[in-house]
Amino acid sequence: PDDDTAAVNDDASAASSAAAVDKASKNYNIQFVQGVQGDEFYISMQCGIEEEAKRLGVTVKTQGPTKFDPTLQKPIVDSVVSAKPDALLVAPTDVTAMQTSLNQAKAAGIKVVLVDTTVDDPSVAVSAIASDNVGGGKAAFDAIKKLAPQGGKVLAMSVDPGISTTDQRAKGFEDAVKADSKYEYLGVQYSHNDPATASNLISAALQKDPDIVGVFALNLFSAEGTATGIRQSGKTGKVQVIGFDAGPNQVAALRAGTVQALIAQQPAEIGKFGLDAAVAALDGGQVTPKVQTGFTILTKDNIDGDGAKAVYKS
């Protein structure tokens, strides 16, 4: 791959062996609990799961909390566990707060598969499928370096502390920034997955530090709000914005020039490999405990070509 479409997949063999599952031995009852409803990343994941469910001949039901919030997700998981499905695919919204519910799922004999996010003790799951989130954070800094080679102040706009994916993205970004003396890391801010909050936080950050050269927005909703805040501050094009994820809004922002690059994950593959792992575990087959999926860097230059395939479904 060339520089702009660097698909990163450190564990390609694991990914392909995870996919090598045939028809299930019976029509298993499987539940998928998203991190939050209405998020194109999880919608695309659901599509990947449903397509694979048809191929394998199993039934999957999907639900999710109305906010990315463990106090709302925990009761959903607890009620799923009490209904005793054969397997549970879940994107836990907090590394600590969701642990007990998943321990209970395992204790009830339910095969747990972590999709996207993880928990403090992932041994509760038969498999964990996720992007290379640390690598994605590093890739975001590489993109800022290309767009603002002179160096300067950079900031990260996250969701909430305690989410494995965004914490790992922030870590990958922070370590890369700190290793380059031309750049100054202004730290991470938390938008609670609310675009309006992200927008306000960015506007305030730009008031305080008008010379910020780049912002890394760590998921769909932080990127949406970051783009708005930068536009409203009259800084479009002056501050480079790298967003994680590629929903329709983010692609529109890329085309409009309020965002300069997007790091597109592969949510449908995460879902597909997650279902394969669940069925393999149920049928006594070989289960790959950890699968890392790739990502694609989207810019204005590739979004109408190959990059278009990486855009999430809404």
Ligand code: T6T
């Ligand atoms: O970035 C994804 C997901 O990987 C993360 O765990 C939470 O936010 C998203 O769903 C995007 O909104």
